[in-house]
Amino acid sequence: MDLEFSPEDLAFREEARRFIAENYPKALRGKQDEGEELAKEDFLSWHRALAKQGWIAPAWPKEYGGPGWTTTQRFIWSEELARADTLPILPFGINMVGPVIYTFGTPEQKARFLPRILSGEDWWCQGYSEPGAGSDLASLRTRAVRDGDHYIVNGQKTWTTLAQHADWGFFLVRTDPESKPQEGISFLLIDMKSPGVTVRPIITLGGEHEVNEVWLEDVRVPVDQRIYEENKGWTCAKFLLAHERTGIAGVARSKRGVERIKNIARSEMDGDKPLIANPFFKRKIAELEIDLTALEYTELRTLASEASGRGPGPESSLLKIKGTEIQQRITELALEAVGHYGAPYFRGFGEGDNEHPIGPDYAHRAAPTYFNGRKTSIYGGSNEIQRNIIAKMVLGL
Structure with a gap:
């Protein structure tokens, strides 16, 4: 597996980075920075910008509206989205039902639904x-x-x-x-x-x-x-879940999450030494990064397999298990890093009475993000079910 980017790939990376910087909605960035709840229009604003560029569906075949990117370009794109901390595109149309329709649907169904999925007209x-x-x-x-x-x-x-x-x-x-x-x-x-x-x-x-x-x-x-x-319909359901599980791995965004933890750990709170100086916490970060690197190589092998014409198989269950476990460990470490400032903080807390959450801004959403992250090992097929799939399909048990 060649991990060196070609000159064409490096040029694409610069193009992708420039496009995001110039086109990501400023109002959306402001809401993200403030931790505000997002409305439907917020999600669609970024979707429409990508649709206008023809970049909304990186994995779709070109004949159905995809950009015709190589596997490497798709990997670079996901890295750049995570690097810029963009709002993830909702998967239900683009990554889930869209591929089902262009794989199993009739010509009439493809003509009716696919263009409106791409444009964002249908949520x-x-x-x-x-x-x-x-x-x-x-x-x-x-x-x-x-x-x-x-x-x-x-x-x-x-x-x-x-x-x-x-x-x-x-x-x-x-x-x-x-x-x-x-x-x-x-x-x-x-x-x-x-x-x-x-x-x-x-x-x-x-x-x-x-x-x-x-x-x-x-x-x-x-x-x-x-x-x-x-x-x-079970045939369609299994096909869809294999694509969903591959996407759930979220390697690029997990790498971004690890960097956030490092930034928090480097901060001094209450006059104490930075948490990054604590060898036990530093070891937890190192172990997390090692596991994330291993997951990234597994994802690259899966992408290489797809590039050769094979769709996601049982390996998508491996990606789902490790990816979601790593995501949960990231939220756990973030909550540990902010300490008592991570006491649960909910949307709307203190509104209207001039009260504000105590502590640094990066601590305010640590607890709710941790709570929300408990679901990742359940949706898309619980991790226990994924282990059964691996035992049957990979190990032959």
């Missing part, structure tokens, strides 16, 4: 998990019954990220309750404005309205909004 959410059907996703109970040219859908989904903003959702539904669990599931695209769709908020420990529960009551969904064959 997507994911309807997979249910109460009692999270890691054991195949046990889902949301039911879709055929009625002529429509399905009638009834059920409940949970932990649906940012569904309060969504125009469309991609849902796994049971269309054959008599068959084996994985064989009776279909993959439907549902207009979130359809009669019978209700979105109810779930407020996280950090005080954010990030996730929701979604109720579907006699929702009519046209049959032409089913992707792939009836009862074959």
Whole structure:
């Protein structure tokens, strides 16, 4: 595996770095710096800038609107986004349902949905998990019954990220309750404005309205909004999850997180020596960096495999496990580094009464970020499930 960048790759890196510096929305940067809750328009402002440049979907084939980048260019791009601390592009349209549509969809479905995913005109959410059907996703109970040219859908989904903003959702539904669990599931695209769709908020420990529960009551969904064959939705689901798990690894942004911890550890708080002088804390950072480097090489091998024409396989489970564990360790170290200044701080604390959080600015969101990070080892298929996949698919157990 050649790790040296070519002159063309170095030129691309400079182009990418310059584009981000000149086009990243200033208002969005200000909100990020202040730790403000972001609105739908905030997310879309960066999405539209990338879409206008043709850079919104780095991994998409050029025929469907991708930029035609090499694997190395995609790696460089992710590094530069992390370096600039940009807001991550929401994955549900670009990284998840988009590839499913251009891989399994009909020509009509591709023409209808892909351009609007690229432009940001349609905001997507994911309807997979249910109460009692999270890691054991195949046990889902949301039911879709055929009625002529429509399905009638009834059920409940949970932990649906940012569904309060969504125009469309991609849902796994049971269309054959008599068959084996994985064989009776279909993959439907549902207009979130359809009669019978209700979105109810779930407020996280950090005080954010990030996730929701979604109720579907006699929702009519046209049959032409089913992707792939009836009862074959599990094929689409596995394909989507493999792409999601690869992206969850988040190596570039974890490297940025380690640098933040180092900066915090170099600061003097309350007149004490910098935490970086503590050999025990320094060892924790070193161990974290070693594990992150190993993960980065695994990600590069996965990208090289994709470049040769093979899609993500069981190795995506390895990336998911180690990537999310490292992300959690980063939030733990950050909370340890800020010490008592990391006492829980929620959005809106002190508003209207002239009170302000005590301590340095970088400490204010350490606890909520830590709490929010507990979910990373669960979504996209819990890490316990990923170990089972590795045992079966890699080790042959």
